[in-house]
Amino acid sequence: MAETPLDSATPRRGLLDPALSLRWSVPLLAVLLAFPFLAPLVGGDFYLGLAARILIFALAATSLNLILGFGGMVSFGHAAFIGVGAYTVGVLAQAGIDSAWIVWPAAMLVAALFAGVIGAISLRTQGVYFIMITLAFAQMLYYLAVSFKAYGGDDGLPLPGRSQLGLGLDLADDRTFYYATLLLATLALILVWRLLNARFGHVLQAIRENETRMEAIGFAVYRFKLTAFVIAGALAGLAGALLANLGSFVSPSMMQWNQSGLLMVMVILGGVGHLWGGVIGAVVFLLLEEVLSGYTLYWQFLLGAVLLAVVLAAPNGLMSLLRRKDTA
Amino acid sequence: MSGGVLLQVDGLLKRFGGLVATDQAQLAVRTGEIHALIGPNGAGKTTLIQQLSGALASDAGRIVFDGADITHLSMHERVHRGLARSYQITSIFKRLSVLDNVALALQAREGSSFSFWRTARSEHRRYAQAAAVLARVGLGEQLQQQAGALSHGQQRQLEVGIALATHPKLLLLDEPMAGMGAEETERMVSLLQSLRGQTTMLLVEHDMDAVFRLADTISVLVSGRVIASGTLQYIREHAEVRRAYLGDDFEVPA
Amino acid sequence: MTGVLILEQALNGLQFGLMLFLLAAGLTLVFGIMDMINLAHGSLYMVGAYLVAAATAASGSFWLGLAAGVAGAALFGVLLELTVLRRLYQRDHLAQVLGTFAILLMCNEAVRFIWGSQPVLLSPPESLAGPVELLPGFYYPAYRLLIIGVGLAVALLLWGLITRTRLGMQVRAGASNREMALAMGTNVRVLFTALFGLGAALCAVAGGMLGPLLAVQVGMGESILILAFVVIVIGGIGSVRGALLGALLVGVVDTAGRTLIPMAFGALLGPEAADNAGPAVASILIYVLMAAVLFWKPKGLFPSHG
Numbered sequence: 001m002a003e004t005p006l007d008s009a010t011p012r013r014g015l016l017d018p019a020l021s022l023r024w025s026v027p028l029l030a031v032l033l034a035f036p037f038l039a040p041l042v043g044g045d046f047y048l049g050l051a052a053r054i055l056i057f058a059l060a061a062t063s064l065n066l067i068l069g070f071g072g073m074v075s076f077g078h079a080a081f082i083g084v085g086a087y088t089v090g091v092l093a094q095a096g097i098d099s100a101w102i103v104w105p106a107a108m109l110v111a112a113l114f115a116g117v118i119g120a121i122s123l124r125t126q127g128v129y130f131i132m133i134t135l136a137f138a139q140m141l142y143y144l145a146v147s148f149k150a151y152g153g154d155d156g157l158p159l160p161g162r163s164q165l166g167l168g169l170d171l172a173d174d175r176t177f178y179y180a181t182l183l184l185a186t187l188a189l190i191l192v193w194r195l196l197n198a199r200f201g202h203v204l205q206a207i208r209e210n211e212t213r214m215e216a217i218g219f220a221v222y223r224f225k226l227t228a229f230v231i232a233g234a235l236a237g238l239a240g241a242l243l244a245n246l247g248s249f250v251s252p253s254m255m256q257w258n259q260s261g262l263l264m265v266m267v268i269l270g271g272v273g274h275l276w277g278g279v280i281g282a283v284v285f286l287l288l289e290e291v292l293s294g295y296t297l298y299w300q301f302l303l304g305a306v307l308l309a310v311v312l313a314a315p316n317g318l319m320s321l322l323r324r325k326d327t328a
Numbered sequence: 329m330s331g332g333v334l335l336q337v338d339g340l341l342k343r344f345g346g347l348v349a350t351d352q353a354q355l356a357v358r359t360g361e362i363h364a365l366i367g368p369n370g371a372g373k374t375t376l377i378q379q380l381s382g383a384l385a386s387d388a389g390r391i392v393f394d395g396a397d398i399t400h401l402s403m404h405e406r407v408h409r410g411l412a413r414s415y416q417i418t419s420i421f422k423r424l425s426v427l428d429n430v431a432l433a434l435q436a437r438e439g440s441s442f443s444f445w446r447t448a449r450s451e452h453r454r455y456a457q458a459a460a461v462l463a464r465v466g467l468g469e470q471l472q473q474q475a476g477a478l479s480h481g482q483q484r485q486l487e488v489g490i491a492l493a494t495h496p497k498l499l500l501l502d503e504p505m506a507g508m509g510a511e512e513t514e515r516m517v518s519l520l521q522s523l524r525g526q527t528t529m530l531l532v533e534h535d536m537d538a539v540f541r542l543a544d545t546i547s548v549l550v551s552g553r554v555i556a557s558g559t560l561q562y563i564r565e566h567a568e569v570r571r572a573y574l575g576d577d578f579e580v581p582a
Numbered sequence: 583m584t585g586v587l588i589l590e591q592a593l594n595g596l597q598f599g600l601m602l603f604l605l606a607a608g609l610t611l612v613f614g615i616m617d618m619i620n621l622a623h624g625s626l627y628m629v630g631a632y633l634v635a636a637a638t639a640a641s642g643s644f645w646l647g648l649a650a651g652v653a654g655a656a657l658f659g660v661l662l663e664l665t666v667l668r669r670l671y672q673r674d675h676l677a678q679v680l681g682t683f684a685i686l687l688m689c690n691e692a693v694r695f696i697w698g699s700q701p702v703l704l705s706p707p708e709s710l711a712g713p714v715e716l717l718p719g720f721y722y723p724a725y726r727l728l729i730i731g732v733g734l735a736v737a738l739l740l741w742g743l744i745t746r747t748r749l750g751m752q753v754r755a756g757a758s759n760r761e762m763a764l765a766m767g768t769n770v771r772v773l774f775t776a777l778f779g780l781g782a783a784l785c786a787v788a789g790g791m792l793g794p795l796l797a798v799q800v801g802m803g804e805s806i807l808i809l810a811f812v813v814i815v816i817g818g819i820g821s822v823r824g825a826l827l828g829a830l831l832v833g834v835v836d837t838a839g840r841t842l843i844p845m846a847f848g849a850l851l852g853p854e855a856a857d858n859a860g861p862a863v864a865s866i867l868i869y870v871l872m873a874a875v876l877f878w879k880p881k882g883l884f885p886s887h888g
Contacts, residue, residue, distance in 0.1 A: 011427060011428070011431070011449050011452075011455040012425070012472055013449060014424060014425050014428060015423055015424055016424065016428060016448070017447075017449060068676075074675070074676070125876065125880070128613075128619075128675075128815070128819065129815065129876060129880065129881075132811060132812070132815045132872065132876075133872075133873065133876070135808070135811075136812070136869035136872055136873060137869075139808070139865075139866070139869055140866045140869055140870075143861075143862045143865040143866050144862055144866075146861075146862065146865075147858050147859060147861060147862030148858075149857070149858050194444065194445050194447075195444045195445075197447045197448065197449070198443050198444050198445055198446055198447060198448055199435060199439075199440075199441040199442075199443040199446075199448045200441055200442055200443055200444050201444075201448070202432065202435070202441075202448045203432075203435070203441045206421060206424070206432050209421045209422070209423055209424065210419060210420070210421050210422075212383075212419060213415075213419045213420070213421065213490070214432070215402075215403045215404050216381065216383075216403060216404075216407065216412070216413055216415075216419075216491075217407060217412070217432065217433040217436050217490060217491075217493075217494055218404045218407035218408050218433075218436035218437065218494055219404055219436050219441065220402075220404050221404070224441070227442065257808060258804065261621070261679075261683060264676075264679060264680075265679070265680055265683055268676050268677070268679065268680045269680065272676060298691045298694065298695050299691075300687045300688075300690065300691045301687065301688050301691035301692060301695070303684075303687055304683075304684040304685065304686070304687030304688035304691070305684070305688060306684075307680060307681075307683065307684035307687070308666065308681060308684035308685065308688070310680070311670075311673075311677055311680045311681040311684065312666075312669060312681070
């Protein structure tokens with residue numbers, strides 16, 4: 001993304017153009033690529049699993065940030081799409097289909113379909129009613145999953161193994177799985193970045209800024225919101241597929257409302273409406289969880305204390321603290 | 329100067345529970361004219377504008393615009409047919425640059441915005457067009473400023489500029505002079521004068537001075553009903569209008 | 583037989599609904615007047631239940647325990663408001679979600695730290711441990727009747743408070759038009775603090791009364807919190823009247839649904855449907871109810887704001 005020369009009519013990058021911040025994101029990517037080789041130094045393959053988990057939630061949180069932070073749609077049922085993606089993998093595995101090339105896109109497609117239906121209905125409402133309706137739908141899916149005795153019901157469904165990648169690669173190897181999640185999370189972030197800087201993203205963000213006026217200048221607002229909702233759902237579905245693979249396990253608890261709440265917390269923590277908000281939030285939250293649980297049994301208390309401190313001290317999430325440094 | 333009828337409003341009705349806000353409103357706006365809609369407070373002017381723009385659904389009646397019945401069209405569909413609106417209470421994109429505010433309106437006009445990869449910023453022609461529109465409304469020097477940082481008068485200019493950028497055949501202006509001082513009002517009047525002939529305008533205003541200077545036709549709305557419609561002369565001598573404005577200063581300045 | 587079953591379900595629903603109302607009333611007022619999403623409201627319920635249990639165990643008397651627990655919870659609510667919550671009023675809803683979620687976590691762990699992870703026993707008063715014969719052949723637990731009684735009494739008290747007192751007037755004014763209420767000189771700080779204390783007290787009553795029936799354990803607030811949110815959306819945010827009607831609706835539908843739907847499924851579709859689909863449909867029922875209400879009345883049954 002070359003910087004355009006400044007001239008009064010040539011558009012300067014603004015609020016509508018989130019930046020990939022190559023200055024630090026490329027070094028970050030380098031570190032992440034090297035991580036599996038560094039991991040043995042810090043304590044072994046356990047950290048590969050943790051890293052993969054963080055990447056999966058970074059993907060999920062970014063997908064929520066797309067609609068919540070950039071679109072202004074406070075969805076309290078986003079975990080449902082993660083669950084749908086996960087269950088697609090589970091159901092197909094039960095049927096003997098386990099090729100990642102089929103099952104992962106299928107997870108995205110099914111999640112997108114659910115998002116389409118839920119979004120089509122929910123987006124007819126506004127404000128707190130939208131929050132409640134999305135929550136309600138997620139709860140319905142949760143209870144449905146619990147009632148699926150054939151797929152484990154409340155106990156969940158163990159999978160025979162991870163999805164098959166072919167190409168001589170085995171996802172059962174944690175290192176390979178880590179690279180797969182890293183690749184997908186990176187691609188998703190790049191996709192979201194391009195999307196936000198494109199016409200669609202400009203419209204979405206402008207809708208967040210002033211929905212009525214957008215309608216009044218000729219944009220079919222509902223269609224744009226629904227499209228964003230579906231895209232976010234599809235990405236969450238992918239996260240769900242990966243999550244199912246991570247533990248070779250699918251459970252209704254993946255779509256419970258507290259999971260949705262947790263995702264929201266990550267996004268808010270990292271910075272609503274910042275491109276890296278979802279990533280930062282997921283990383284900080286899960287690392288905190290990991291570190292604090294090592295110290296004390298009552299680590300959630302400390303976690304809560306940290307979150308509270310962030311809310312009171314960093315009004316717009318952690319990203320806003322960083323941003324304040326490099327904006328003149 | 330006036331051509332055929334661009335906007336025909338027949339028997340438009342709007343009820344809010346027991347209250348009839350728009351009561352069989354009848355209105356005809358001719359192509360090329362500046363048509364003012366005046367009336368005492370609470371007459372229902374903004375409600376009527378909302379019904380015309382599509383923000384509010386009508387309970388009965390018909391709106392024919394440019395030969396087509398648009399009564400049941402959504403707001404954004406009406407914009408694409410050339411019917412745009414500016415707001416009485418400024419409704420701009422405060423956190424975006426002045427240039428972006430107008431560029432968005434232009435983006436709605438041409439091409440699909442379901443484009444997910446190509447950067448919107450790279451559409452230099454669109455931004456140049458936006459700059460031209462802004463120069464037209466007198467904001468050529470403020471392109472990169474944050475819209476929320478503009479003065480009230482400048483924001484009102486931007487308000488009109490955004491609506492103008494949609495290249496409307498008919499511009500519904502809801503109190504464009506609202507909250508403006510003398511100098512700003514003068515600027516707005518000049519702007520609207522300069523648009524005469526290029527864009528048809530339906531102007532809701534309280535500022536009678538501006539109305540008298542700008543309007544080709546004046547319609548008077550009282551309790552949701554158009555009680556008189558015609559030239560300034562005709563309105564001034566209309567018995568019912570005088571009664572409605574009893575106590576208000578209705579004298580034309582010399 | 584069926585008549586008795588229906589009556590029993592209706593009474594159970596009434597009982598649960600009234601307790602839900604106690605939670606929902608506080609929640610709707612906080613949301614309606616302070617425009618604040620409070621995810622920690624369930625924590626007040628939990629803390630209230632624990633305090634009642636502790637006080638009952640310490641004093642040996644349920645009534646003493648209830649009184650002490652409620653007072654303690656009210657104090658806790660006030661302290662929470664003064665120290666943390668009041669800093670969230672001016673913030674946007676998302677910040678409130680994050681902040682109150684943090685408080686929820688801290689409350690859960692603090693309770694776990696003090697009382698452990700195992701459910702705590704809270705026994706109903708001995709005199710009310712047995713059943714009462716309401717109709718010939720129809721026995722109903724005396725304790726549940728007490729809950730209904732307490733629920734109705736508190737509802738009446740609340741009604742009196744809101745319609746007859748100065749505080750209540752300010753609450754009603756604030757619910758319908760916050761800016762106006764402020765302009766007319768309502769002492770906002772005191773009002774908000776008082777509201778929180780009241781909300782906490784109501785939660786504690788519900789927690790203490792339901793304690794003997796449901797388990798008093800960490801996390802008990804979360805599941806009932808979501809029901810409370812559904813109630814206030816159905817009832818209309820800011821409306822206590824709406825909270826009552828919504829709570830009764832949700833209470834009856836949820837309680838009766840859990841028993842009657844699996845039965846109906848069993849009768850119509852066979853035992854497997856009753857086992858699998860029955861509970862799922864019963865759980866979903868209140869959400870369907872909420873969606874139906876919103877479809878008909880998009881702002882709830884008694885929208886408060888203009």
